[in-house]
Amino acid sequence: MEYKIALIPGDGIGPEIVREARKVLDAVCSKYGHKFIYSEVLLGGASIDVHGVPLTEEAVETAKASDAVLMGSIGGDAKTSPWYKLEPSRRPEAGLLAIRKALNLFANLRPAYLYQELKAACPLKEEVIGEGFDMIIVRELTGGLYFGERKTVEENGIKTAVDTLSYNENEIRRIAVKAFDIAMKRKKKVTSVDKANVLDSSRLWRKVVEEVAKDYPEVTLEHMLVDNCAMQLVHNPGQFDVILTENMFGDILSDEASMVTGSIGMLSSASLNDTKFGLYEPSHGSAPDIAGQNKANPIATILSAAMMLRYSLDLDREADAVEAAVQKVLTEGYRTGDIMSEGCRPVGTAEMGDLIAAAV
Numbered sequence: 001m002e003y004k005i006a007l008i009p010g011d012g013i014g015p016e017i018v019r020e021a022r023k024v025l026d027a028v029c030s031k032y033g034h035k036f037i038y039s040e041v042l043l044g045g046a047s048i049d050v051h052g053v054p055l056t057e058e059a060v061e062t063a064k065a066s067d068a069v070l071m072g073s074i075g076g077d078a079k080t081s082p083w084y085k086l087e088p089s090r091r092p093e094a095g096l097l098a099i100r101k102a103l104n105l106f107a108n109l110r111p112a113y114l115y116q117e118l119k120a121a122c123p124l125k126e127e128v129i130g131e132g133f134d135m136i137i138v139r140e141l142t143g144g145l146y147f148g149e150r151k152t153v154e155e156n157g158i159k160t161a162v163d164t165l166s167y168n169e170n171e172i173r174r175i176a177v178k179a180f181d182i183a184m185k186r187k188k189k190v191t192s193v194d195k196a197n198v199l200d201s202s203r204l205w206r207k208v209v210e211e212v213a214k215d216y217p218e219v220t221l222e223h224m225l226v227d228n229c230a231m232q233l234v235h236n237p238g239q240f241d242v243i244l245t246e247n248m249f250g251d252i253l254s255d256e257a258s259m260v261t262g263s264i265g266m267l268s269s270a271s272l273n274d275t276k277f278g279l280y281e282p283s284h285g286s287a288p289d290i291a292g293q294n295k296a297n298p299i300a301t302i303l304s305a306a307m308m309l310r311y312s313l314d315l316d317r318e319a320d321a322v323e324a325a326v327q328k329v330l331t332e333g334y335r336t337g338d339i340m341s342e343g344c345r346p347v348g349t350a351e352m353g354d355l356i357a358a359a360v
């Protein structure tokens, strides 16, 4: 079969990790006889350098005309990059938020899974890890603080900056439905994370999640305050199955959860709307500190490509093959620096991609 994929290398380590994911997809094509037609799209700093803006209308149109989007990461070092001298609305991050909104990608799925082989890379003690760790964060992605009214006003020489956190019932309901649907295919437990002891938006969140839960009698629902959740993730991570949460809490908790899997370089993600279409990207950023050094772990991007095969292209067998290839290479002991432990075989970004592609 033929599929159209929009490819967004982005900035920093983005082009390096996307290159490796593409190698793996090439291996999938030759093994299973598919053809992927790629259109390269500029986003973030890469788009600013060429077009002066972090996202163009043309880029959105190319993404929309594709079956799925595969992305690396955007952004740079805020201290040194000229992109951060621009107005906030013209910086790389604004491009990422704008494409998420333009494509209505309200559901961000971030699976956090600890491979048995990576237990030594996980900073938690053996007894805390227990049987292991296999959960998914379902993060609302097009609402909340990221998209509320934002302004800075000055009165009597004193500046006040305002960010607005708002959610309506429909926005909460559609992400809750996603989380419960996912829980039905897993261990049937949803932990809805909020700050209902303080925030009105969280109190509405809780009420709507309770309503949605009525349609899923088999799923156990619990509510947890976000500060407790941050603690529980490192105290007893095995208790979680599906974490359902709003945009900013999900951003923070997913980076925290990533360390339980050994490294942020392991955390894949899918951003979905209510069609088959999706944007797939690792949960981490452009890692300017290691960009261009062949040090980045490409596995989060490769696992995101596997999610793309499964969710947007309906290629389950091919997704299984990519996941099995990652498993095989880890079992053989190959590690990039971020997941390295004693006795393992050190490799760089490109070698890791070669090994996984060969294992496919």
Ligand SMILES: NC(=O)c1ccc[n+]([C@@H]2O[C@H](COP(=O)([O-])OP(=O)(O)OC[C@H]3O[C@@H](n4cnc5c(N)ncnc54)[C@H](O)[C@@H]3O)[C@@H](O)[C@H]2O)c1
Pocket: 072, 073, 074, 075, 076, 077, 078, 093, 096, 264, 265, 281, 282, 283, 284, 285, 286, 287, 288, 289, 290, 295, 296, 297, 298, 300, 338
């Ligand atoms: N989705 C995205 O594109 C995305 C996500 C997060 C941050 N960002 C942007 O990335 C830039 C850098 O942000 P940051 O430094 O706070 O976060 P980051 O995720 O880029 O890096 C945090 C730390 O993790 C390491 N790291 C990240 N990915 C890795 C990988 N694949 N392999 C090995 N190590 C890895 C980095 O070297 C760094 O030490 C900022 O401009 C930020 O806005 C973009």
Ligand SMILES: CC(C)[C@H](C(=O)O)[C@@H](O)C(=O)O
Pocket: 075, 093, 096, 097, 251, 283, 285
């Ligand atoms: C770069 C930034 C806007 C983005 C976010 O906060 O959503 C990133 O941290 C992520 O997790 O995808």
Ligand SMILES: [Mg+2]
Pocket: 251, 252, 255, 283
């Ligand atoms: Mg983040």
